[in-house]
Amino acid sequence: MMQKSFDIKKFLSNNAIIILICILAVFTGAVTKNFFTVNNFKNLVVNVSPRFIIACGVSGCLITKGTDLSAGRAVGLAACISAMMLQSMDYAARMFPWMPDIPWPVALIVVMAIMGGFGAINGVVIAMLKVPPFITTLGMQTIIYGLCSLVTDNQPMGGYKKSYLKVASGSVGPIPYLLIFAIVIGAFFWFLYNKTRHGKYMYAIGGNESAAQVAGVNVTASLIRIYVLAGCMYALAGFLVGAKAGGASTATGMGYELEAIAACTIGGVSANGGVGSVGGILVGVLVFEILKICLQFLGVDPAYTYIAQGLVIIIAVALDLRKYLAKK
Numbered sequence: 018m019m020q021k022s023f024d025i026k027k028f029l030s031n032n033a034i035i036i037l038i039c040i041l042a043v044f045t046g047a048v049t050k051n052f053f054t055v056n057n058f059k060n061l062v063v064n065v066s067p068r069f070i071i072a073c074g075v076s077g078c079l080i081t082k083g084t085d086l087s088a089g090r091a092v093g094l095a096a097c098i099s100a101m102m103l104q105s106m107d108y109a110a111r112m113f114p115w116m117p118d119i120p121w122p123v124a125l126i127v128v129m130a131i132m133g134g135f136g137a138i139n140g141v142v143i144a145m146l147k148v149p150p151f152i153t154t155l156g157m158q159t160i161i162y163g164l165c166s167l168v169t170d171n172q173p174m175g176g177y178k179k180s181y182l183k184v185a186s187g188s189v190g191p192i193p194y195l196l197i198f199a200i201v202i203g204a205f206f207w208f209l210y211n212k213t214r215h216g217k218y219m220y221a222i223g224g225n226e227s228a229a230q231v232a233g234v235n236v237t238a239s240l241i242r243i244y245v246l247a248g249c250m251y252a253l254a255g256f257l258v259g260a261k262a263g264g265a266s267t268a269t270g271m272g273y274e275l276e277a278i279a280a281c282t283i284g285g286v287s288a289n290g291g292v293g294s295v296g297g298i299l300v301g302v303l304v305f306e307i308l309k310i311c312l313q314f315l316g317v318d319p320a321y322t323y324i325a326q327g328l329v330i331i332i333a334v335a336l337d338l339r340k341y342l343a344k345k
Contacts, residue, residue, distance in 0.1 A: 030336070030339075031336070031340065033332070033336065034283050034304060034329060034332060034333055034336070035283065035300065035304055038304045038307050038308055038311075041307075041308070041311050042307050042311055045311040045314050045315055048315075049314045049315065052311075052314050057310070059193065060310070061303075061306055061307070061310060062193060062195070062196050063185075063193055063195050063196075063261065064306050064309075064310075065199070065302050065303060065306050066193075066195035066196055066198060066199035066257065067092075067195065067199075067254040067257045067258050067261070068254070068273070068276060068277065068280065068302050068305070068306065069199050069202070069203065069298065069299055069302045070198065070199060070202050070250050070253055070254040070257070071088055071092060071250060071251060071254045071273055071274075071276075071277045072276075072277040072280045072281050072284075072298050072301065072302050073202055073203070073206045073250055073295065073298060074088065074246065074247035074248070074249075074250030074251055074254075074277075075088055075247065075274065075277040075278055075281055076206070076281050076286050076293055076295075076298050077219060077243040077244075077246060077247060078150060078154075078243060078244065078247055079278065079281050079282075079286050079287070079288055079290070079293065080219055080220060080223045080286060080287075080290060080291065080292070080293045081219055081222045081223045081226075081239075081240060081243060081290060082150075082222075082223055082226070082288075082289065082290035082291075083143060083150035083240075083243075084150050084151055084154060084278065084288075085139070085150070085154045085244070085247055085274060086151065086154040086155045086157075086158050086274050087135070087139065087154045087155075087157040087158040087161055087274065088154075088247070088251055088270075088273060088274035088277055089158070089270040089271055089272055089273035089274040089275070090157075090158045090159075090161040090162045090165065090270060090271075090274075091132055091135060091136075091157075091161055091248060091251035091252070091255070091270070092251050092254050092255040092258060092269065092270030092273050093161075093162075093165055093255065093265070093266075093267060093268070093269040093270035093271065094132070094161050094164065094165045094168075094255065094270075095128050095131075095132050095251055095252040095253075095254070095255025095256055095259075095270075096255040096256070096258050096259035096262075096265035096269045096270065097165055097168065097169050097174065097255075097259075097265045097266070097267070097269065098127075098128050098131060098168075098255075099124055099125075099128050099181075099255065099256045099259045099260075099265070100112070100174035100175075100177065100259055100264070100265040101113055101116070101168075101169075101174065102116065102119045102124040102127065102128075103119065103121055103124050103177055103178050103181040104174065104175075104176045104177060104178070105176050105177060105178045105179075106118055106178075108175075108176030109176075110175075110176060111176070112169070112172075112174060120180075121178070121180055121181045121184060124181075124256075125252075125253070125256050128252045128253075128255065128256055129249045129252040129253060131252070132248040132249060132251050132252035132255070133245045133246075133248045133249045133252065134248070135157065135161065135248050136244040136245040136246070136247050136248020136249065136251075137241060137244065137245045137248070138157065139153055139154055139157055139244040139247075139248070140240050140241035140242070140243065140244030140245060141241060143240055143244065144236065144237040144238075144240035144241055145237060158274075162267065165267050166267050169266070169267060171266075171267055172266075173264055173265070173266040174264060174265050174266065175263060175264040175265075177259075177260070177263060177264075181259075181260050182260055182263060184256075184257065184260045185257060185260035185261035186260075186261075195257060195261070198253070198257060202250070202253070203295055203299065206295045206298075207295040207296075210293075210294070210295060215239065215242065218234045218235075218236075218239045219239060219243060220291055220292075221234055221291075222234065222236055222239060222240070222290075223287075223290030223291035223292070224290065224291035225291075254273075255269070255270060258270065275330060276305055276326070277302075278330075279301070279305060279326070279329060279330040279333055279334075280298065280301035280302040280304070280305045281293065281297075281298055281301055282301065282330075282333040282334055282337050283300070283301035283304050283305065283329070283333045284296075284297035284298045284299065284300045284301025284302070284304075285297035285300075285301075286298060286301075287337055287340070288334060288337055288338075289337070289338070304329075305326070305329070308325060308326070308329065309322060309326070312325060
């Protein structure tokens with residue numbers, strides 16, 4: 018049997034963005050102080066964790082040739098609902114003074130149930146009414162933002178209980194709680210995608226939905242499950258983002274959906290469906306966060322950071338499309 022030779026041109030093409038970001042990181046470490054430090058690494062981990070969870074939620078939608086533009090606003094609403102339930106009892110500006118003291122695990126379950134409901138609506142509209150995912154989730158994005166504005170009266174919230182804040186700031190030895198959440202979710206999604214019937218169905222739908230249906234896959238139920246799970250992930254991420262920030266508002270989570278979609282695409286989750294892995298998602302999220310941290314250390318104007326992020330998104334999708342066309 019002939020051994021397949023290593024195609025360096027193909028490798029460079031497929032991993033161009035990752036290679037460029039690694040070069041940028043080495044350059045940043047060489048010309049600035051404190052880049053390669055434990056504190057900066059911890060900062061990277063803390064920033065990556067909730068975004069990785071969001072990207073895991075979005076990944077199932079992308080693998081089935083869908084998308085979820087409501088992710089960022091869902092994270093924001095989840096953060097605001099968490100804030101309402103977990104403000105300190107003696108905080109003068111409590112949103113709901115009549116609300117009893119709620120333990121944070123109970124609040125998390127409530128938030129996940131609510132956001133899972135929004136995900137179910139997305140799934141039903143996409144799977145049963147056949148409305149394109151782009152349109153469905155764009156509409157849901159606007160609905161969630163409007164609801165968040167109504168519920169919060171556009172007021173920022175703070176004054177959280179110490180137990181809630183500790184979810185983001187605490188650690189087990191040197192390992193932050195946020196990293197533990199991310200590891201658990203990563204392991205869950207790896208198992209779901211690689212070892213369960215749901216995972217096989219998901220990749221089959223992304224590869225060819227009609228063929229999957231003919232083969233006996235319940236496409237409708239699978240898609241609804243994917244979007245419900247995505248909603249639950251946005252809930253968890255919003256809960257963690259709120260604790261990390263120490264506050265929440267209608268602006269929380271804005272643009273997170275684009276970062277998540279870009280991270281998935283960079284990490285090999287094809288926008289054309291049927292392809293993607295949890296390891297790749299993690300790499301994509303890391304690339305995006307390292308880019309932001311490098312530009313911060315280099316003192317680049319935040320406006321240029323947005324431009325750089327936009328270019329990365331366009332290049333990532335262009336490379337993904339090129340791979341897809343090459344296969345055809």
